[in-house]
Ligand SMILES: Nc1ncnc2c1ncn2[C@@H]1O[C@H](COP(=O)(O)OP(=O)(O)OP(=O)(O)O)[C@@H](O)[C@H]1O
């Protein structure tokens with residue numbers, strides 16, 4: 001395995017910020033750590049970078065233990081949320097910084113800096129100072145600086161979160177393309193689910209220092225294994241077995257089990273229309289037209305159901321009674337929050 005985390009744990013006083021994380025990262029993979037504020041994403045990234053020391057566990061790169069290796073000897077490129085460029089250095093000198101530190105010969109530094117500035121489309125800005133650049137440009141310089149020494153791993157901590165929405169979106173694609181082209185193993189921290197889903201090969205969802213679920217965006221969306229993941233990624237109807245069993249006999253099994261279904265999977269059944277399975281009925285409480293879809297809030301006997309329908313929905317008015325089914329193939333069994 002390229003990068004291995006085993007039982008990785010970090011405590012700050014009485015708080016366990018990172019709690020026994022096991023993870024294998026493959027060579028060339030782009031993985032995102034996704035989770036709410038304070039769940040331990042940055043701490044986990046800093047542990048990998050060597051900027052924090054482990055309290056327990058081990059981190060291995062190609063089988064060799066990084067335990068005692070200080071950050072500067074790890075050859076990992078790091079980019080943080082704040083641009084953290086050196087304000088008194090030009091763009092070119094910022095990018096060259098790591099190479100000078102590593103005592104690269106001058107003859108190699110210049111072409112390397114030029115190549116990196118090409119890569120991030122800033123060739124013409126080599127002589128500028130950070131304050132002369134936009135936020136997005138500064139983050140591209142930070143990226144070029146991190147990549148210049150040919151790091152084995154690229155570590156990004158919310159690199160886009162300080163940028164406005166338009167720039168953020170275009171940089172998402174740019175970073176992803178760059179990562180693919182260079183084939184560099186990349187770990188990115190974010191609390192933005194869209195960003196994670198758009199950019200990453202795999203997503204690790206964290207909550208309170210622990211892993212909730214690791215998988216492809218599709219796995220997390222279609223088959224969330226915990227309520228936390230289901231609700232953190234997209235919208236979700238949570239069905240408690242006790243309440244919904246009459247309508248969904250297939251919800252057998254352990255008491256206290258939860259099932260999730262996405263709003264777009266709840267099917268409306270027109271009057272007189274046949275359905276394969278039990279049909280529920282509810283009163284429309286809210287209709288929201290959202291352009292490409294319409295969202296309905298339906299109050300049914302066992303509880304509230306959110307339904308999303310593609311495009312506009314004619315004839316759905318507040319107060320009206322509507323019939324629906326909850327197709328069994330779209331129900332995900334989920335663990336309630338166990339902690
Ligand atoms: N140096 C530190 N000393 C004490 N507590 C810390 C330290 N660094 C982090 N923590 C605590 O550890 C927990 C995890 O913090 P961390 O910064 O890793 O979260 P995060 O997921 O990156 O959050 P955010 O999305 O807000 O950046 C938090 O409760 C935080 O207060």
Ligand SMILES: [Mg+2]
Nearest residue numbers: 041042043189
């Ligand atoms: Mg953080």
